[in-house]
Amino acid sequence: MPGVSRQHILGRVRDALQRGKAAGPDRVDHNSARIVADGDFVRRFTAMASDAGMQIHQAADASQAARLVADLVQQAGAHRVLIEPGPFVARDSIAEALTGGDIELVDEPSNDEVLFSADVGITGVHAAIAETGSLMLRAGPQAPRMISLTPPVHVALLACGQIVGDLLDWASSHAPGKQPAGTYEILITGPSKTADIELNLVTGVHGPGEVHVVIVRD
Amino acid sequence: MKPGRFGEQASAAVQDQVLLRALDRATRRQHDGRKELLAELPDALGMRTLASEIRERALSRLDVLLAQLADNIEHAGGSVHWAATPEQARQIVVDIAGQAGAKLIVKSKSMLSEEIELNDALAAAGLEPVETDLGEYIVQLAGQKPSHIVGPAVHLTTGQIARLLQEKLGIDYTEDPTALTRAARAVLREKFRAADMGISGVNLAVAETGALCTVTNEGNGRFVTSRPPVYVAVMGMEKVVESMADLAVLLKLLARSATGQRSTVYTNLTMGPRGAGETDGPREFHLVIVDAGRSEILGGPFWQVLKCIRCGACLNACPVYRKVGGHAYQSVYPGPIGKLLTPLLDSLRERAELPHASSLCGACFEACPVRIDIPHLLIRMRRLLEDDRYSGHLAKMAVRMWAWMNTSQARYAASSWMGRHFLDAAATDGWCRDLPLLAANWTQYRDFPAMAETPFHKLWNQLQSDDRSQPCPE
Numbered sequence: 001m002p003g004v005s006r007q008h009i010l011g012r013v014r015d016a017l018q019r020g021k022a023a024g025p026d027r028v029d030h031n032s033a034r035i036v037a038d039g040d041f042v043r044r045f046t047a048m049a050s051d052a053g054m055q056i057h058q059a060a061d062a063s064q065a066a067r068l069v070a071d072l073v074q075q076a077g078a079h080r081v082l083i084e085p086g087p088f089v090a091r092d093s094i095a096e097a098l099t100g101g102d103i104e105l106v107d108e109p110s111n112d113e114v115l116f117s118a119d120v121g122i123t124g125v126h127a128a129i130a131e132t133g134s135l136m137l138r139a140g141p142q143a144p145r146m147i148s149l150t151p152p153v154h155v156a157l158l159a160c161g162q163i164v165g166d167l168l169d170w171a172s173s174h175a176p177g178k179q180p181a182g183t184y185e186i187l188i189t190g191p192s193k194t195a196d197i198e199l200n201l202v203t204g205v206h207g208p209g210e211v212h213v214v215i216v217r218d
Numbered sequence: 219m220k221p222g223r224f225g226e227q228a229s230a231a232v233q234d235q236v237l238l239r240a241l242d243r244a245t246r247r248q249h250d251g252r253k254e255l256l257a258e259l260p261d262a263l264g265m266r267t268l269a270s271e272i273r274e275r276a277l278s279r280l281d282v283l284l285a286q287l288a289d290n291i292e293h294a295g296g297s298v299h300w301a302a303t304p305e306q307a308r309q310i311v312v313d314i315a316g317q318a319g320a321k322l323i324v325k326s327k328s329m330l331s332e333e334i335e336l337n338d339a340l341a342a343a344g345l346e347p348v349e350t351d352l353g354e355y356i357v358q359l360a361g362q363k364p365s366h367i368v369g370p371a372v373h374l375t376t377g378q379i380a381r382l383l384q385e386k387l388g389i390d391y392t393e394d395p396t397a398l399t400r401a402a403r404a405v406l407r408e409k410f411r412a413a414d415m416g417i418s419g420v421n422l423a424v425a426e427t428g429a430l431c432t433v434t435n436e437g438n439g440r441f442v443t444s445r446p447p448v449y450v451a452v453m454g455m456e457k458v459v460e461s462m463a464d465l466a467v468l469l470k471l472l473a474r475s476a477t478g479q480r481s482t483v484y485t486n487l488t489m490g491p492r493g494a495g496e497t498d499g500p501r502e503f504h505l506v507i508v509d510a511g512r513s514e515i516l517g518g519p520f521w522q523v524l525k526c527i528r529c530g531a532c533l534n535a536c537p538v539y540r541k542v543g544g545h546a547y548q549s550v551y552p553g554p555i556g557k558l559l560t561p562l563l564d565s566l567r568e569r570a571e572l573p574h575a576s577s578l579c580g581a582c583f584e585a586c587p588v589r590i591d592i593p594h595l596l597i598r599m600r601r602l603l604e605d606d607r608y609s610g611h612l613a614k615m616a617v618r619m620w621a622w623m624n625t626s627q628a629r630y631a632a633s634s635w636m637g638r639h640f641l642d643a644a645a646t647d648g649w650c651r652d653l654p655l656l657a658a659n660w661t662q663y664r665d666f667p668a669m670a671e672t673p674f675h676k677l678w679n680q681l682q683s684d685d686r687s688q689p690c691p692e
Contacts, residue, residue: 002309003300003301003307003309003310003506004302006288006298008302009300012509013280013281013284015513015517016513017280018517019517020516020517020521022274023274023278024273024275024277024278025274028272028275030464030466030467032264033264033265033466033470035260035470051480052479052483131480132480133480134485139444139492139493140493141494141495141496146444146498149437149444166466167466168463168466170462170466171461171463171465171466174427174429181489182493183491183492183499184489184492184499185429185486185489186440186485188484189479189480189481192436192437194352194353194435194436196353196370196371197379197398198240198243198375198379199247202395202399205437206350206406206410206436206437206438207440207484208437
């Protein structure tokens with residue numbers, strides 16, 4: 001490969017630091033940036049996620065969640081539905097509710113055609129953040145990256161207890177010693193958006209134009 | 219990139235009524251959005267100060283953090299490449315593409331890739347780079363350069379975009395933004411599907427976890443980092459922070475400052491190639507760490523410009539940018555931060571006009587989420603340039619004369635008496651609009667205030683002797 005060695009570049013940086021004046025404090029106190037410390041996380045999450053353009057639904061238990069998801073799938077006029085292999089809250093009930101009938105439920109797209117023509121993608125989440133109303137998804141063998149991205153409608157299932165308060169809480173879940181984060185993680189805060197044409201808001205640019213979050217109480 | 223005459227470009231730009239309207243709307247909306255959302259924070263100034271400290275601390279330990287970042291990425295199965303110059307960076311990316319046999323390359327918005335002119339190099343190597351951010355795609359189709367760090371196409375109207383997409387994509391003419399977006403989406407979907415390689419920039423990298431963070435609202439960044447079998451991230455070496463908590467604080471400010479959102483829609487963290495058992499994600503993962511002048515800046519008097527997180531808030535706040543737009547700067551980095559970055563990265567002498575193209579009003583400093591004191595750095599840069607320009611005998615004599623005139627009260631009073639009579643004669647309604655000789659250089663572009671009826675030192679003496687006057691508050 002062209003380019004230079006790591007040692008060469010790091011040496012240049014070290015020289016610059018020695019002759020220059022770049023300086024910073026010995027430590028920083030991140031807690032002063034905390035926005036959400038306590039309170040009703042479900043309420044804050046709902047308010048912020050709605051404000052970002054996501055549609056929030058509440059379900060008392062798994063079977064109610066499954067009925068809700070089945071309704072959403074029907075409203076979307078969906079034929080082909082991708083579902084994350086899982087496990088996630090209410091997954092079994094949802095799979096059961098969508099089986100039979102004329103919907104093709106796919107948990108491992110066999111080819112690109114299936115992946116790119118799906119109408120709805122259903123996933124769990126790894127966590128959610130009340131401060132910003134964000135969903136956090138982590139990729140893994142049971143959680144491919146594309147299910148929440150290619151279909152025009154994304155339905156995310158979230159258990160109440162998965163909501164943390166602040167982005168700083170999300171950050172500390174990555175601290176050394178915690179469960180490794182894997183290879184990919186995404187925070188989703190709203191439907192895919194652009195304002196590139198004279199600041200007109202258009203949704204569903206490259207990702208889903210509709211994001212539904214079903215919060216399961218139980 | 220040709221060094222341009224900012225003055226000429228700016229004069230032409232302010233005559234363009236269409237551009238003015240587009241700019242005014244875009245910058246005003248984003249500026250207002252930023253102010254509204256910052257006001258929500260319990261202590262916005264405190265948070266900006268913290269963000270500034272985080273960036274300063276990271277830069278002061280840049281060698282350690284870069285090494286840690288590289289170790290973590292290599293540990294996760296990624297490759298790290300080091301480029302001292304733009305040429306090296308371009309060649310590294312072209313070679314990665316060559317070895318992977320890639321042809322179609324999808325890109326998400328990257329200021330660094332504009333800076334190192336990566337697309338030209340890829341095209342010259344027979345590859346097809348496609349920009350996938352809608353604004354950037356539009357600009358690429360038009361054969362132009364982005365005019366704003368965050369909104370590359372803010373200078374174009376819907377009508378101009380409609381004609382462009384009609385011509386380039388063969389769609390029916392429509393001014394409906396949704397229909398235009400759908401048309402672009404359909405084309406770009408196929409590109410994502412077929413792409414051999416993805417290239418993105420890096421908004422911030424976290425040393426402690428080896429995570430590369432990119433933020434997009436459209437979702438193109440997700441496709442670019444996840445879909446093609448080969449992923450290449452190009453990063454300016456200053457973009458690294460220490461911890462995830464550092465990242466969290468900067469993310470809180472980035473979206474608020476850039477677009478007036480609490481959070482960007484997609485905050486993407488990539489930490490290596492796909493893991494064992496995963497069914498998607500890139501098989502090859504490359505990070506190209508680019509110096510291209512940054513270590514030079516780090517060792518000099520302008521190191522603080524490296525704190526910049528590219529939110530674009532200073533552009534939206536700047537009375538000059540608002541009127542002339544991004545293209546007048548003839549640089550990848552326009553606006554206040556560009557007036558510092560461009561001469562530093564490009565050439566201080568050839569771009570010497572840029573640090574002068576500012577009224578030093580301070581709106582940029584006020585807007586900056588990491589509190590880069592742009593006005594003071596501009597003055598510092600001017601001083602550096604003036605040291606050169608005014609080192610002749612005549613200039614030295616003029617300064618000595620001025621000093622002689624102003625270091626004695628009697629001489630000062632005499633000179634201001636003369637000045638007052640001269641200016642009063644030239645002024646109407648308190649303003650001189652057309653002064654002769656050397657002073658014409660000033661009044662050609664702006665008015666000069668007439669001097670006050672009573673000079674300050676007389677007023678001061680009057681106040682001192684006036685019994686009823688209050689002492690100045692401490």
